[in-house]
Amino acid sequence: MMSSEEQGMLRQSVTQVQKAAQAYLGQNPTFPEAVGFVTQIHSAIDKVVAIAVSEGTQLACRSGCSHCCHVRVEALEPEVFKIARFLQGLPQAALDQFTERLEKHAAAVDGTTLTTHRQACPFLENQRCLIYPIRPAVCRKGHSLDVQPCAQGADTLPQNVAIIAQSEAIIQGAASAYRAAGLPAGGHELGSAVLAVLKNSDAPKEWLAGDVKLK
Numbered sequence: 274m275m276s277s278e279e280q281g282m283l284r285q286s287v288t289q290v291q292k293a294a295q296a297y298l299g300q301n302p303t304f305p306e307a308v309g310f311v312t313q314i315h316s317a318i319d320k321v322v323a324i325a326v327s328e329g330t331q332l333a334c335r336s337g338c339s340h341c342c343h344v345r346v347e348a349l350e351p352e353v354f355k356i357a358r359f360l361q362g363l364p365q366a367a368l369d370q371f372t373e374r375l376e377k378h379a380a381a382v383d384g385t386t387l388t389t390h391r392q393a394c395p396f397l398e399n400q401r402c403l404i405y406p407i408r409p410a411v412c413r414k415g416h417s418l419d420v421q422p423c424a425q426g427a428d429t430l431p432q433n434v435a436i437i438a439q440s441e442a443i444i445q446g447a448a449s450a451y452r453a454a455g456l457p458a459g460g461h462e463l464g465s466a467v468l469a470v471l472k473n474s475d476a477p478k479e480w481l482a483g484d485v486k487l488k
């Protein structure tokens with residue numbers, strides 16, 4: 274729980290990020306520009322984590338550890354489009370495999386909530402993320418300082434407050450900038466949202482027009 278002073282600092286950071294993101298996106302970004310901006314969001318969060326680690330934060334997260342890939346992951350519209358675009362660039366057989374995997378996942382998580390969602394992410398295979406370079410912002414900011422609570426499925430994890438607060442400011446500020454440009458930007462269950470985009474060729478056009486259904 275953040276103190277009122279920390280909440281005030283977070284709001285200030287969100288506003289700063291929003292201004293910078295609005296300057297980058299402008300009022301009327303094209304689809305490639307709007308989706309391309311996701312790279313900036315992800316790089317900024319990666320930098321926050323790298324700085325914390327360089328200053329001595331010891332993350333318990335290791336390659337092959339995937340406890341946090343079994344909870345609900347939410348992604349913003351432009352992140353969903355970025356992942357869908359990547360999948361659409363794969364050979365047809367691979368795209369079909371992903372689509373089938375996403376359909377099974379969407380059926381399994383339908384009706385679940387943040388607390389009841391305990392399904393493996395559809396992009397997890399052999400404890401590895403198949404879309405690691407383009408994984409959503411929440412996966413980049415997510416971390417733990419101790420693996421035990423993760424393994425026990427604890428509701429709260431020991432985390433670095435600066436990583437969480439700064440990453441959240443980046444995500445919220447960027448989402449506000451998208452919305453200021455008329456582009457919906459909110460949190461959507463990752464697998465179901467990617468599937469919705471794969472099944473709707475008009476989704477990019479609808480997003481640019483300010484109304485897209487991602488479920």
Ligand code: SF4
Nearest residue numbers: 342394396397402412
């Ligand atoms: S996108 Fe990758 S990192 Fe994020 S939950 Fe899925 S498998 Fe894990």
